[in-house]
Amino acid sequence: MSLVQYSDSESDSDTQTSPPPPAKRIRPNTQHQRPNNPGSSLPPLPTTFYDLYATSTRVSVQDDPSLHGGRKRVIPHVEGNWPTHLYLEWLPSKSELGVLENLIQKSESKVGDERRVIHSLLRSDLGAQLPLHISLSRPVVLRTEQRQFFIDAYTTAVRDSNVSPFDITPGNLHWVSNYEKTRWFLVLRAQKPANDGLNHLLKLSNRSLASFDQPPLYEKAIQTNSGGGRHQQNGTDDYSHCFHISIAWSLTEPSTDDNERVASMDLKDLNDLRVRFDCVKAKIGNNISSIPLPSGIVDQKGIGGL
Template sequence: MALVAYSDSESETENTRPSSPSPPRPAKRLRGEQTSTSSSKKDGDKATSLPPLPTGFHDLYAHSTRVSVRDDPSLHGGRKRVIPHVEGNWPTHLYLEWYPSKTEVSILNDILSQARGQLEEKEKEKEMKIHTLLYSDLGAQLPLHISLSRPVVLVTEQRQPFSELFRDAVLDSGVNPFDVTLVGLDWVSNYEKTRWFLVLRVQRPENDGLNRLLKVSNQSLAVFGQPPLYETLSQQSLPESRGRSKKGTLPRDKKGADKTAKASEQPAVDYSHCFHISIAWSLNEPSPEDRERVANVDLSALRGFRVHFSSVKAKIGNNVLNLALPTKKLHERGFAGF
C-alpha cells in the first residue's frame, strides 16, 4: 500500500489515537503435541466461524485513504467536496451508525437491485448511474447511518470544547438505546443538490429518540455557530450566549449541557419524516417518475426488520467519538449506577 502524506492537522489526530495492542505471542508447544493446522483438517470438516469484530474497530478505520488534498471529482466517481480542505478546519458530522449483518445486507442489496431494475430504462436514457453505499470500491462492507447533523466545520481550538459539551449533553439527554423500523424507499438530495441519495425512511421510535437527539445535536453545534439539521435558525432555541468566546469555545466550569439536555426532552417540531438511511447515491436528479418507480419496489422483506442504536457518534476530522446512550439504570442512579 502506498504511503500517504497527511497535513499537520491530520497528523496531530493520528498521534493522539491509541496504538493497536501487539498480538499475543503464541504459547510454546509441548513435546509430542499434535499441531492443528488447516492442512491437517479432513475434507468435509466445517470451518469454525470467526467472532464478530469489536464495535470500536470500525471507528479506527472510519476514514478512507486520501489520494489528493485538491478537489478532484474524477477520483471519487464525480463527487465534489462539500467542505473544501483548509488547514486547521475539521469537517464534523454527528450520526447514528448501523453495521448490518450479512443477512441484512443481503436484503438491502436485493432492494437496491430491484430499484436499479425499475430505473433501468431511465439509466440508459439519462446515463443515470446508481452507486451503492453498502460496499466500498474494493468490495468491503460499509456501515450505514442516520444523520444528526449537516457536514459542518470546527476549527482546531473548538474540537475539545465541543467534544466535552456534546458528551455531557448526550449523557444527560435521557435518551436510552432504541430501535427503529424501515418504512419506505425514497430519494433525497444533499443541501447543495450536487448528489441525490436513495434512502430508506424510518419510523418514529417509541421514545422519540431521533427527535430528541436531533435537538441535542443542533443545540450543541449552535453554541459553536454551526447551522442546524432540518430545523431553521428561527425555530432553534439557543443556549445562553454568555460564557462563550468569540471563537465559540466554552469555559470549563460552564458548558451549557443542562440547557441542551432539557430542551431535548420536548422537541417543538416532529422531524420524523426527515430521518433516513442512505443505501445508494447518484449525481443525476431523479424525476417524479423515478420517485414513483422506486416507491413500487417490494419492501415486504423489511417487515419485522428492526435497527438497534445504542450510541451516538461524532466524527471530527478523522477521529471518531463514540458516545454510549445511557441505559435506564444509568439515567436513574447516575453514572455507572452509583
C-alpha cells in the same frame, strides 16, 4: 487512523540486516486436525474497530471529482478547519445486507433513464462492507481550538439526555438530495421509535452545534414576524419524516416518475428488520468518538420516556 506506509528504502534496509529464519516444517496430518470452519468460532469484531478505518486513503491533496466517481467536496479543505458530522451508525448483518442489495438492484430496474448510474453505499470499491448511518447534523466545520471543547460538551449532553437505546424500523424508499443538490441519495425512511429518540437527539445535536455557531439539521431558524414577535416555522419539533438511511447515490436528479416507481416498490422483505442504536458517533476530521446512550432509565412512560 490510517495504515502506516513505509518507503522502499526502509523496507530494503530491514531485509538486509539479517536473513529470514528457516521455515518450520509442518507435519502432513496437522492440517487435518483443524476444524472444518475455523472462522465460525471467532468472535465478531467490536463496532469500535470500524471507527479506526472509517477514512479512506487520501490519493490527492486537491478536490478531484474524477477520483471519487464524480463527487465534489462539500466542505473545501482549509487548514485549521475540521469537517464534523454527528450520526447514528448501523452495520447490517449478512442477511440484512442481502435484503438491502436486493433493494438497490430492484431500484435500478425502476429507473427510467438508462444513463443514470447508481452507486451502492453498502460496500467500498474493494468490496469491503461499509457502515450506514442516520444523520443528526449537517456536514459542519469546527476550528482546531474548538474540537475538544465541543466533544466534551456534546458527550456530557448525550449522557445527560435520558435518551436510552432504541430500535427503528425502516419505512419506504425515496430519493433525496444533499443541501447543495450535487448528489441524490436512495434512502430508507426511518419510522419514529417508541421513545422518540431521533427527535430528542436531533434537538440535542442542533443545540450543541448552535453554541459553536454551526447551522442546524432540518430545524428551521427562528424567524421574526411582521408584529415584531418571534416564532418557529412550522410550529413543531417533530422531524420524524426527515430521518433516513442512505443506501445508494447518483449524480443525476431522479424524475418525479422515478420517485413514484421507487416509492411504490414492495418492501415486504423489510417487515422483520429492526435496527438497534445504542450510541451516537461524532466524527471530527478523521477522529471518531463513540458516545453510549444512557441505559436502565425507567419512569412512568417506560424505558427512556421523555
